[in-house]
Amino acid sequence: MDNQSAAGCYIDITKRHTFGIPTRAMGWQEYGSVEALQALLNDLRSRNVDFMPIGQGSNLLFLHDYRGVLLHSAIGGVELVEQDADNVLVRAGSGVVWDDFVAYCVASGWSGVENLSYIPGEVGASAVQNIGAYGVEVCDVISCVEAVDVMTGCVHKFLLDECAYGYRDSIFKQSLRGRYIITSVTYKLSRRPLFRLDYGNLQQAVGENPTLQSVRDAVIEIRRRKLPETNELGSAGSFFVNPVISRSRYDELLRRYPDMPHYPVDETTVKVPAGWLIDRLGWKGKSRGGAMVYPQQCLVIVNTGSATADDVAALAADIARSVWETYRITIKPEVNYIG
Ligand code: EPU
DSSP: OOOOOOOSSEEEOOOOOOOTOOOEEEEEEESSSSHHHHHHHHHHHHOOOOOEEEOOOEEEEEOOOOOEEEEOOOOOOOEEEEEOOOOHHHHHHHHTBBBHHHHEEEEETOOGGGGGGTHHHHHHHHHHHHHHETEEEGGGEEEEEEETTTTTOEEEEGGGGGGGOOBBBBBTTTTTTTTEEEEEEEEESSSOEEEOOOOOOOOHOOOSSOOOOHHHHHHHHHHHHSSEEEESSSSEEEBBOEEEHHHHHHHHHHHHHHHHHHHEEESSSSEOHHHHHHHHTTTTTOEETEEOOTOOHHHHHHHOSOOOHHHHHHHHHHHHHHHHHHHHOOOOOEEEEEO
């Protein structure tokens, strides 16, 4: 491992984030335990060095070189902590690769995360971002989240209700942004398969007599078809979150755009696919410098090889502006800009 101290010399982190845009940072430190993280934080605080936790870097756009140390969890392990006739409680270290965790659950016959197969990233970041796909969000199965307070070094256990989960949102992205570093997540999974196949054409892709493995296989197949493999084409998955608008606004838009899809959120609001809005404006395959709207899924911006962060940000801003000018809908990045 290329652990380095932040002695003013920058290291290359281009391969540490999935956009693959050349970037450097003052250091990269891994920790394999809560105690190691506490010691690291203590040291960085005492030297007044900036730091930021990073998983697989699958949701980040570095606008410049990062003037601080990136902290990466190597806390591994998946542990069965409790079980009864119906459910298991499973605790995973924040550094476990998310899709390895999903594969392990599927192989163990534990249901709840199979729809979330093949999402890039690690366990810790998944609980910050509240990752979701095919009708399931990770908060549906989270029981609690353990995290270290970066100011005090104390460990805090957040129960599900304390995490303020929403669509791609959590307390760790809002009021506690930057305050805690997640060290483990505990999930409540079902010992009986509870299939959720009502999203899009998932049911059709899975076919008759589903199993956890066949759902996982179908999701992987769909994702491979629609989304770029980040080791081949840099990206950060969905660049924007799908906007939530009022039903009355949606009804108005529907009169002008009768085929506009939507997902009900609650009685008064609906979610509209930003990919559809963008696609309809002719952005598919359009580029700015080396950044391009992915032709198979307009919600994704890819690095065709020579993109700079400015290219990506400029393309994203142009897209958001055109969506606003046409539909009077604001779309916001899901990707975190690090400036
Ligand atoms: N659509 C288009 N053109 C496009 C893309 C989408 O017309 O270029 C239409 C589709 O035909 C469909 C609708 O928009 O009617 C929704 O598309 P899709 O099912 O691909 O889902 P999405 O809303 O674009 C969300 C998540 C994805 C997740 C999929 C599947 C967000 C921001 N994105 O995308 O998550 O995989 O649903 O559940 O909510 C990610 O977060 O990185 C990610 C890939």
